[in-house]
Amino acid sequence: MLVCNCKQISSDDVTRMVSGMPPEVEIDRLAEFFKVFGDPTRLRIIYYLSCTELCVHDLSALVGMQQSAVSHQLKILRLNRLVKSRKEGTMVFYSLDDRHVDDLYATALAHIREQ
Amino acid sequence: MLVCNCKQISSDDVTRMVSGMPPEVEIDRLAEFFKVFGDPTRLRIIYYLSCTELCVHDLSALVGMQQSAVSHQLKILRLNRLVKSRKEGTMVFYSLDDRHVDDLYATALAHIREQ
DNA sequence: ATAATACATGAACACATATTCATATAGGAG
DNA sequence: CTCCTATATGAATATGTGTTCATGTATTAT
DSSP states (O other), rough: OOOOTTTTHHHHHHHHHHSSSHHHHHHHHHHHHHHHHHHHHHHHHHHHHHHOOOOOHHHHHHHHOHHHHHHHHHHHHHHSSSEEEETTTTTEEEEEOTTTTHHHHHHHHHHHHHH | OOOOTTTOHHHHHHHHHHHHHHHHHHHHHHHHHHHHHHHHHHHHHHHHHHOOOOOHHHHHHTTTSSSHHHHHHHHHHHHTTEEEEEEETTEEEEEOTTHHHHHHHHHHHHHHHOO
């Protein structure tokens, strides 16, 4: 790996940086994970589920979208282990399934609220 | 806003949830912000900049992408105030410009590393 | 002046993604 | 059984996004 010498970065430093880099698989999973939060509809769903457990119908009423759209998004959230579901009769109740969600939410909110 | 009564959620609770919901503009900015982290190339750039200040040429060598691609991504990072730039002659040095970046990175990494 | 280097940017293209529509499945009521 | 409700899912479509290519701008050197 060649690097220009504009700042005279030693090849040791380069080696350290490159080897400290998380493996590609992890970077990809990380990107995938952030992408899940990168959609307003999913963020609204996450917000409402942070208030209380909700069924799909209630969620779609609250976010003002069709049931199908909400189901599709819930599947993405489920696959990324951000929500879990519980079946009760014909209904499925969803709730948050990750203690990191609130942290991420709060940190990101702090960022965008700074000027 | 109508909600089914499968869990007998009081209309007071609904009002509280709905009014506690961040305004649409904020949700959109939040999604936009997370979207910035939702790309492997940008995550790699962020990682290298978390090690040290770097010029565009070095960055493109490190991430193994064309200078143009890196410039495009740096613009996105700059517009979202995650990196700042400093000009020195013909070169432009980039560095991280947000104290929340490390937090987000660490929290998300903790999530994906759990099982 | 010209040449060379560093970076930025617009256009184009390929690919991903969110929503809608239609339909399928599954459970409960009659 | 049939009907209805709740949810899931595949296909289609419109929109968004990342990369490349070509080119533009700016600074330095000769």
